[in-house]
Amino acid sequence: MPDIIPADSVGLVTPTTLHFDQPLELECGRRLDAYELVYETYGSLNAARSNAVLICHALSGHHHAAGYYSMDDKRPGWWDNAIGPGKAIDTNRFFVVSLNNIGGCHGSTGPSSINPANGQPWGPDFPMVTVRDWVSSQTRLADALGIQQWAAVIGGSLGGMQALQWSIDYPDRLRHAVVIASAPKLSAQNIAFNEVARQSILTDPNFHGGRYYLHDTYPRQGLILARMVGHITYLSDDAMRAKFGRDLRAGKFHFGFDVEFQVESYLRHQGETFSRNFDANTYLLMTKALDYYDPSRDFDNDLEAALRQTECRFLVMSFTSDWRFSPQRSEEIVNALVRIARDVSYAEIDTDKGHDAFLVDIPEYLKLFSAYMRRVSIEVQDAAS
Amino acid sequence: MLRPDLQIIRTWIPDGTRVLDLGCGSGALLANLRDTKGVQGYGLEIDQDNIAACFESGVNVIEQDIDEGLGNIQDKRFDYVLMTQALQAVHRPDLVLSEMLRVGHEAIVTFPNFGHWRVRGYLFFKGRMPVSPTLPHQWYNSPNIHLCTVRDFEAHCREQGYRILQSMVVDRHHEAGVMTRFLPNLFGEIALFRVAR
DSSP states (O other), X not given: OOSSOOTTSOOBOOOEEEEEOSOEEOTTSOEESSEEEEEEEESOXXXXXXXXXXXXXXXXXXXXXXXXXXXXXXSOOTTTTTEETTSSEETTTOEEEEEEOTXXXXXXXXXXXXXXXXXEEOGGGSOOOOHHHHHHHHHHHHHHTTOSSBSEEEEETHHHHHHHHHHHHOGGGBSEEEEESOOSSOOHHHHHHHHHHHHHHHTSGGGGGGTGGGGTOOOHHHHHHHHHHHHHHHSOHHHHHHHXXXXXXXXXXXXXXXXXXXXXXXXXXXXXXXXXXXXXXXXXXXXXXXXXXXXXXXXXXXXXXXXXXXXXXXXXXXXXXXXXSOHHHHHHHHHHHHXXXXXXXXXXXXXXXXXXXXXXXXXXXXXXXXXXXXXXXXXXXXXXX | OOOHHHHHHHHHSOTTOEEEEEXXXXXXXXXXXXXHHOOEEEEEEOOHHHHHHHHHTTOOEEEOOGGGOSTTSOTTOEEEEEEESOGGGSSOHHHHHHHHHHHEEEEEEEEEBXXXXXXXXXXXXXXXXXXXXXXXXXXXXXXXXXXXXXXXXXXXXXXXXXXXXXXXXXXXXXXXOHHHHHSHHHHOSEEEEEEEO
């Protein structure tokens, strides 16, 4: 709980919900006739409407990226260390928009929303949505907010994929794409981890074929397991060793299967917390969106051909100890862009924080991020004057 | 204001060309070439303060260690590949030079000339590794692990079959005089070469 709101915080914020009636045609062939998007904004839009920045969230993402809802909040939004006055995404300069994607479980239309066809939660009947569908729904939000062109579209991990997709599908609607700890597509190993997570949910007896809402329950164990395995892959071996080592909770072995090692306790806690705050169907759907993502598929599996659509400038960043979305995967994007003569910059941040590093307060990372965004804001000012 | 050696290199690069700058520093040359000559360039750099400076000036910069090669860049991708004051600091200058001429049509390199009379005199009279304004480090902490003379470089080019298209030898104020023109290996402190395969 903040006793006082820190000076570099966007302060108290409230989300907004927008209803869209124009049907959204989805990549899977189905369509959503109507849907809602919940979003937050920080900072103010300039007269030229040229200083808007879109934040795309990652797998378990949320529209609440910065600030506090009330003085009782234990924590600010998920990317508060990067968004705020004087921070990398400086709200004194930028108008920041952060939304919850469709299929989500924090207010935007998703599997836990009511299906107008039968008055019951969508559950497994909710259509499969992809990164491209998300980007397409985000253009509707941009239209509604009167934003023709984003100064930057920014995202980490799955969010970075959305930024990349924006640059391919709507090249003239963004000036910069900032793609952090991401990849042009998932590897087999990455899909494998997602499949373990999905299987743990799908085989939970409380899953009820995805209609657990009607049984007044949810696949708690499945979600916990899914998150535990996911969480291991978001950290690095070094970070886990530094944080937990082989520390025991009670200082001695109990020769049983209860929690003994600190790392077990931590993982269970992470899983528990997550299971209470996240919808299982949304988790299934978002992991599939990750697995399906591959913009080169429409271009004969040629990433360069896909990226030839782009007109914006790119910043790509990766983290040395990230083995879920390794620096090599980011370099695939960078190398393809250099080959086709697109403007791109790349930094590899030295850290032991693993994939989660993109959310962590790492001085070198935030310094580079800030430097890049300062340039973006100068361009915005030059264009407006 | 551009550093004097960069000022010279600048005049060697025609408008609208594609340039790769190895160890681009703060990106000053690339920014200048972009703004005054419409050059599309990329810099490779490993120092994060320099990378941040490139970001701020809107120069394309890629964090990449030259010593690990340029294998990610296709053949003849660039018109010019530059490396200023770094040839003597890489692990294998011969391999780097060869890679520069693979990914670029021409390479431009600058390096401190170890054949300068003051360097020779330092070693001759003091019997110790030369320390000078252009070579300020001690033997044990110097990043300059492969120092060479103008004549060494010319010999290497001859052996490898590289053509020297343009060269210039200047003093530490980056000025060329009568002495540097007649006896470059004795009076030149900094050498600039433009070579092709």
